[in-house]
Amino acid sequence: DTVMTQSPDSLAVSLGERATINCESSQSVLYSSNNKNYLAWYQQKPGQPPKLLFYWASTRESGVPDRFSGSGSGTDFTLTISSLQAEDVAVYYCQQYYSTPYTFGQGTKLEIK
């Protein structure tokens, strides 16, 4: 199974500052035939289901603010919020969908400092 490891487990950032969450996969999730990374990012707010933010590691889902960006390839990925807003407080998960089981990272809890 592909193990997804996020860092840090929790993060406190001041409003307007940058937040960075890392995700490392134990195996590459880059499919060479189409050059796509099978990596997604989700945001989960309390009492709500997860919301898809990015797929193919860096393609923003419709409606996601452009202060959010996704990057990386192979085994190392990053979710960045360029200027933290109060509504961004949530738990963020990465997920690989390259092969089953489609494993998630343990989650990163993002709070306001």
Next chain:
Amino acid sequence: EVQLVESGGGLVQPGRSLRLSCAASGFTFDDYAMHWVRQAPGKGLEWVSGISWNSGGIGYADSVKGRFTISRDNAKSSLYLQINSLRVEDTALYSCARVGKYSSAFDIWGQGTMVTVSS
């Protein structure tokens, strides 16, 4: 409105069975693969099972293999999860999720149905 609504959860004793349902609306159900994901109280997300649009491809997490069975009825726009031999560690919120046609990620999620396994 695109929507997934789960049902069928409840409080059950270890060893018993449950059948969860996920009713889809607002989209052409048989165009999409579907998955079940669970989240234990206060914990992270765990992929449980997935099924292709025509039920030709099915997968399970090792933790549920042999006890859980995923199925779908495209005529009823519904996804199911038959859960047998329930264990205390199966206690979780079970959510269904749609696979995006272009993203291949889970683009639509239901609110989930809670399964509590306790004697």
